[in-house]
Amino acid sequence: MAESIPHEVDPAHGDHHHEDQGFVSKYLLSTDHKIIAMQYMFTGMLMAVIGGFMSYVFRMQLAFPGESVPLWGIVTPANYNALITNHGTIMIFWVAMPVLIAAFGNYLIPLMVGADDMVFPKLNRLSYQIFLISALVLLSSYLVEGGGFGGAWTSYPPLSAKSQYNLTPAGASLWLLAVALEFVAFLLGGINFITTAMNSRAPGMKLYDIPMVIWMIVIASILFMVSVGPLIAGAIMLFFDQTIGTAFFDPNRGGDPILWQHLFWFFGHPEVYVVLLPAVGITAEIITVFARKKLFAYKTVLHTAVGTGVLSFTVWAHHQFIAGIDPRMAHIFTLTTLLISIPIAEMMFVYIATLYGGSIRLATPMLWALAFIGEFLIGGVTGIFLGASGADVYFHDTYFVLAHFHYTFYPIAIIGTFAGVSYWFPKMFGRMMNETLGKIHFWGSIISFNFIFIPLFVLGTAGQHRRIFDFQNFPALATPELQQLRILATMSLVVMLGFQFVWVYNFINSMFRGPKAGKNPWKANTLEWSADSPPPHGNWPELPTVYRPPYEYSHPDREEDYWPQHLPN
Amino acid sequence: MISNGLFGMLVFVLTEAMLFAGFISAFTIVKASAPIWPPPDQPRLPIEATAFNTVMLMISGALILVAHRAFRRGDREAMRRPLWAALGFGTFFILFQGFEWLQLIAEGLTMTSSTLGGFFYVIVGIHALHAIGALILLGYACIRLERGFLSPSLFGAAEVLWLFVVGVWPFVYGVVYL
Numbered sequence: 001m002a003e004s005i006p007h008e009v010d011p012a013h014g015d016h017h018h019e020d021q022g023f024v025s026k027y028l029l030s031t032d033h034k035i036i037a038m039q040y041m042f043t044g045m046l047m048a049v050i051g052g053f054m055s056y057v058f059r060m061q062l063a064f065p066g067e068s069v070p071l072w073g074i075v076t077p078a079n080y081n082a083l084i085t086n087h088g089t090i091m092i093f094w095v096a097m098p099v100l101i102a103a104f105g106n107y108l109i110p111l112m113v114g115a116d117d118m119v120f121p122k123l124n125r126l127s128y129q130i131f132l133i134s135a136l137v138l139l140s141s142y143l144v145e146g147g148g149f150g151g152a153w154t155s156y157p158p159l160s161a162k163s164q165y166n167l168t169p170a171g172a173s174l175w176l177l178a179v180a181l182e183f184v185a186f187l188l189g190g191i192n193f194i195t196t197a198m199n200s201r202a203p204g205m206k207l208y209d210i211p212m213v214i215w216m217i218v219i220a221s222i223l224f225m226v227s228v229g230p231l232i233a234g235a236i237m238l239f240f241d242q243t244i245g246t247a248f249f250d251p252n253r254g255g256d257p258i259l260w261q262h263l264f265w266f267f268g269h270p271e272v273y274v275v276l277l278p279a280v281g282i283t284a285e286i287i288t289v290f291a292r293k294k295l296f297a298y299k300t301v302l303h304t305a306v307g308t309g310v311l312s313f314t315v316w317a318h319h320q321f322i323a324g325i326d327p328r329m330a331h332i333f334t335l336t337t338l339l340i341s342i343p344i345a346e347m348m349f350v351y352i353a354t355l356y357g358g359s360i361r362l363a364t365p366m367l368w369a370l371a372f373i374g375e376f377l378i379g380g381v382t383g384i385f386l387g388a389s390g391a392d393v394y395f396h397d398t399y400f401v402l403a404h405f406h407y408t409f410y411p412i413a414i415i416g417t418f419a420g421v422s423y424w425f426p427k428m429f430g431r432m433m434n435e436t437l438g439k440i441h442f443w444g445s446i447i448s449f450n451f452i453f454i455p456l457f458v459l460g461t462a463g464q465h466r467r468i469f470d471f472q473n474f475p476a477l478a479t480p481e482l483q484q485l486r487i488l489a490t491m492s493l494v495v496m497l498g499f500q501f502v503w504v505y506n507f508i509n510s511m512f513r514g515p516k517a518g519k520n521p522w523k524a525n526t527l528e529w530s531a532d533s534p535p536p537h538g539n540w541p542e543l544p545t546v547y548r549p550p551y552e553y554s555h556p557d558r559e560e561d562y563w564p565q566h567l568p569n
Numbered sequence: 570m571i572s573n574g575l576f577g578m579l580v581f582v583l584t585e586a587m588l589f590a591g592f593i594s595a596f597t598i599v600k601a602s603a604p605i606w607p608p609p610d611q612p613r614l615p616i617e618a619t620a621f622n623t624v625m626l627m628i629s630g631a632l633i634l635v636a637h638r639a640f641r642r643g644d645r646e647a648m649r650r651p652l653w654a655a656l657g658f659g660t661f662f663i664l665f666q667g668f669e670w671l672q673l674i675a676e677g678l679t680m681t682s683s684t685l686g687g688f689f690y691v692i693v694g695i696h697a698l699h700a701i702g703a704l705i706l707l708g709y710a711c712i713r714l715e716r717g718f719l720s721p722s723l724f725g726a727a728e729v730l731w732l733f734v735v736g737v738w739p740f741v742y743g744v745v746y747l
Contacts, residue, residue, distance in 0.1 A: 119573045119577070120573070120577060123577075187581070187584060190580070191577045191580045191581055192577075194576075194580050195573055195576045195577045195580065198576065199570065199571070199573055199576060222580075225580060225583055225584045225587075226583060226584070226587055227587070228584060228587070229584050229585065229586070229587025229588035229589070229590065229591050230587060230588070230590065230591030230594075230595075231591070232588055232591070233588055233589075233591030233592045233595060234591065234595070236691060236695070237595070237687075237691065240680065240687065240691065244680060244681060245681050246680050246681055246684075246687040246691075247681070247683070247684050247687060248595075248599075248684065248687055248688075253683075253684070254599065254603055254608070254683065254684040255599065255684055256598060256599055256602060259595055259598055259599070262598075263591055263595065266591075
């Protein structure tokens with residue numbers, strides 16, 4: 001079957017008459033993996049602005065209950081429910097997934113394995129188009145009667161199944177439809193990522209020569225593909241419960257509402273690792289380049305990631321310790337949950353070992369990568385309290401949980417994205433970003449981020465529950481001391497959002513006026529740095545050949561401290 | 570090395586296998602926790618007729634393996650009959666299932682009449698959608714074969730998807746009907 005290798009593209013894509021295209025066919029209907037990556041990235045960033053604005057509105061309500069919020073107005077309880085639901089949904093499914101997996105996956109996989117494009121370019125374009133429709137469907141749910149879905153991003157029935165409970169009949173179904181469409185988009189993308197990384201590698205690139213970020217995106221895609229099936233099954237059943245009145249999750253008619261929780265979290269927990277692994281991979285690329293050292297224990301990291309992936313399918317019921325599951329089952333899930341912290345801790349140690357003795361340069365991408373390691377550590381350590389069923393009975397559904405997973409998702413989705421974008425920006429746009437502005441933005445975002453969520457840990461341990469519109473009705477929680485903490489968190493959020501304008505300015509200004517980057521500004525080894533910046537359609541005039549593993553920095557036999565993969569010697 | 574089309578389809582089939590695993594385990598849980606099963610006021614599913622139809626589907630699956638062997642030998646002429654026959658038996662299976670649905674609806678089994686009805690139509694319906702998609706791909710492969718342009722990538726993809734549809738059916742039959 002060798003005749004179909006390596007590039008089985010259809011003739012319409014194979015020809016290279018792309019120079020004289022108009023704007024629409026070049027930027028909107030392109031099948032080029034770099035353009036599709038940009039489409040995913042900018043759509044994801046736009047959604048991040050919307051999701052961030054939502055968090056601003058509901059945090060203002062929590063800090064100053066009942067007062068009019070600038071740029072929004074009075075927040076009603078229904079508004080509040082819709083805002084928290086869609087904030088979570090957007091940040092996970094329309095920001096973390098498209099930017100970390102789809103944008104970086106599309107951009108980096110062909111460039112880092114030495115291919116001219118994805119193996120299924122048209123499927124790739126279809127993937128983005130479905131994704132765009134899914135985003136529009138989600139946003140349109142704010143325009144229908146009853147407004148956006150307000151049943152929390154986990155969408156538990158019967159709250160999500162019956163409109164007399166959630167009061168958003170159309171919004172609930174549109175939400176479900178949007179999520180389902182989004183999964184179809186990532187299904188198509190995932191097929192592309194896995195097939196391209198396995199089938200289209202440059203000559204000479206063996207499996208252990210693949211850069212870590214590519215492995216991580218491939219493993220994450222496999223995790224997504226294997227875990228998403230049961231959730232699609234659940235979503236189809238929930239959709240029928242909402243629209244035609246079936247009884248899958250209705251306990252009065254023989255259904256089982258806990259069933260949804262199992263189907264949801266069977267996907268939901270691997271999903272954490274679906275977005276975590278690409279961020280871990282991005283960090284690996286950056287710390288090796290900016291420490292000028294070989295990645296410590298490449299094979300260990302890779303095998304650990306595979307092990308983490310396998311283990312992540314056995315932990316889901318730790319989200320359901322108080323859902324009435326058998327306590328003996330809770331013990332088993334406590335054990336598996338605590339076990340999964342071992343491989344992740346191992347990765348952290350491997351990264352510290354990589355940094356040890358390196359000649360570290362604290363450029364902006366490196367600062368973000370180091371912050372990822374430090375901040376994610378806090379997220380991981382607080383997770384151990386929640387994984388133990390004995391402690392979780394008390395912490396369940398409090399702000400402790402909320403602060404915990406923001407300490408995992410913020411490092412993943414925000415820090416990981418800023419790390420990746422600041423590192424690959426020269427390749428994407430051919431120009432350098434401003435370092436001073438980059439560092440101002442970094443410190444502003446990191447310090448304010450900690451001041452948002454450390455108070456929320458304190459509030460959580462004080463017993464403050466999630467998803468409550470106004471704490472004035474709970475005398476134990478309405479004290480001035482606790483209110484001060486809420487105001488501190490909200491103010492820190494406003495400061496953090498304000499610092500993002502620095503980044504937007506830096507991004508747009510550098511895109512047009514930054515100094516020219518050249519092919520390899522960071523003196524890195526991986527293949528994408530051997531292409532022009534930005535790479536043309538087809539990436540290289542002649543596809544590269546690979547001669548060595550990706551992390552040969554400070555090699556003793558070589559004068560320069562780096563040794564690109566594509567150089568014969 | 571595996572061709573792109575076949576590799577992509579294998580990844581897709583992995584996802585779809587998990588989709589069916591989700592449905593089947595959900596149905597098993599609901600079935601096991603029900604005090605009386607099947608629901609007494611609901612029509613019985615036609616076990617014998619569907620067993621016959623299962624055999625038809627299995628024959629279709631066997632025929633595509635025969636076509637596969639001819640394809641491997643490079644004997645395009647010898648694979649024509651088994652490939653068209655596989656398409657024919659598969660189409661018969663779908664039509665037979667559709668006929669069965671019409672009868673069950675007439676007898677009062679609908680999606681909202683009970684959890685049995687809901688699961689029955691959703692699981693069998695999802696399987697039917699996969700079968701129709703696979704038959705379209707198989708039909709396209711037949712047309713390409715007649716024109717003499719059937720690539721290993723297309724045949725591999727169509728074969729894997731059809732074998733998935735055939736292979737998952739005994740599980741569906743075992744859990745839903747028996």
